[in-house]
Amino acid sequence: MKTRIQKILAQAGYGSRRSCELLITENRVKINGKTASLGMKADQAQDKITVDGHPITPAERSRYILLHKPRGVLSTVVSPDPRPTVRSLVDTPERLYPVGRLDVESEGLILMTNDGELTNQLTHPRYEHEKEYRILVSGQPAAGQLDTWRKGMVLGDGIITLPADVWVEGQESNGTWLGVILKEGKKRQIRKMGEVSSLPVKRLIRIRIASLNLGDLKSGEWRDLTAEEINQLKGTIN
Numbered sequence: 001m002k003t004r005i006q007k008i009l010a011q012a013g014y015g016s017r018r019s020c021e022l023l024i025t026e027n028r029v030k031i032n033g034k035t036a037s038l039g040m041k042a043d044q045a046q047d048k049i050t051v052d053g054h055p056i057t058p059a060e061r062s063r064y065i066l067l068h069k070p071r072g073v074l075s076t077v078v079s080p081d082p083r084p085t086v087r088s089l090v091d092t093p094e095r096l097y098p099v100g101r102l103d104v105e106s107e108g109l110i111l112m113t114n115d116g117e118l119t120n121q122l123t124h125p126r127y128e129h130e131k132e133y134r135i136l137v138s139g140q141p142a143a144g145q146l147d148t149w150r151k152g153m154v155l156g157d158g159i160i161t162l163p164a165d166v167w168v169e170g171q172e173s174n175g176t177w178l179g180v181i182l183k184e185g186k187k188r189q190i191r192k193m194g195e196v197s198s199l200p201v202k203r204l205i206r207i208r209i210a211s212l213n214l215g216d217l218k219s220g221e222w223r224d225l226t227a228e229e230i231n232q233l234k235g236t237i238n
Contacts, residue, residue, distance in 0.1 A: 002041040005029060008049065010116020012056045013095035017120040028052050063094045064225040064233075065112040068217045075101035075110060086110050090222050099123060100131065100209055103188055108133070108206030109214040112222070118234065122210065128162075128183035132208035135190060136175045137199040141168070145197045149180070155192045164193075175202055211235070 009020035009029070021038060023029050029036040030050045036042075042049055049056050069075065069086055075098050077087045086098050090112055099111040099119050113119060122129055149166045165181040180190060194201040207214045211232040217223065225233070 002043050005031065005036050005040050005042050005049070006038070007117070008042060008044055009051070009056065010120070012044075012058070013060045013114040014051065014056070014116070015097050015119070016116050016123060018124070020116060023051060057095075060094050060114050062115045063092065063096060063113060064115065064118075064230050065090055065092070065096065065222050066212065066214070066217065066225055066229075067110045067112055067222040068214060068219050069102055069107055069110045070219040071105055071107050074104055086112065089220060100185060100206075102204075102206060103191070106204040106206065107219065108204075109209055109212065110206075111209060111212060123185075125184060129210045130208070131182050131185060131206060133180045133182070133190060134169065134205045134207055135178050135180055135194075135201050136172070136203040137178060137194055137201055138175050139199070140171065140176050141178070141199055145199055146178075148197050149193060153193060153196055155186075155189075155196060157192075159186060161186070161189065161193060 006017050006020040006024060009023060010017045014020050014023065024036050024038055027035050028051055031040060031042045032048050044056075044058075067086055067090060072083065073089065074083055074085045076085050077097060079085045079088075083104070087096060090096060094114050096112040096114055097119060099113060099122050102108060102110065111122070121127060146166050149164045152161045152163045154160050162182070162184050167179050169177040169179050171177070182189065190204055191201045212225070212229060
């Protein structure tokens, strides 16, 4: 059966649908020797599809892995330097990609999968899936400072954030723990929000994406999602 080429690539483990569309627009994909374009369809059983001159692999068994990313680990598949990546922590043969990046100093939940459709649904801004964090900020926040998070604020680069849910979870000698729920995921957003509101972020842990929870998984550990977790996660995007 003929299927859009970007969907075939995503199912074969080449990343999210958006990243597969980029492969096509960069003229790196060919169907029966001819350069593919967006919107073209193919039948993987009958057509020869290549990426960078190499035949694509058959669609992999879908794999869904929950990883607790430690600090100092890059949220990428390949590292430009000796630092470890989230992919290097997961010893499996599938072509896995991280869903929802965390900066190198942040910790917590990373979903690793070869399901390109799910990746696209969870990362595309228009779906506004919730992401929940525990963060440690310097000092003791005033009510007005937290109100700026709840109302939305203008970051240093001129980007306006959506309103966030934020609450105080507890105090420590060196700061205050906050709970934060966002429905967006701009680059280093929480750290920038902390800077703008004079609440520097000292530690950041992501504990939830949509219906998927980090639970008691320890730093550096990973596990496969249960069938129930996969069904719940897919149920949140349909």
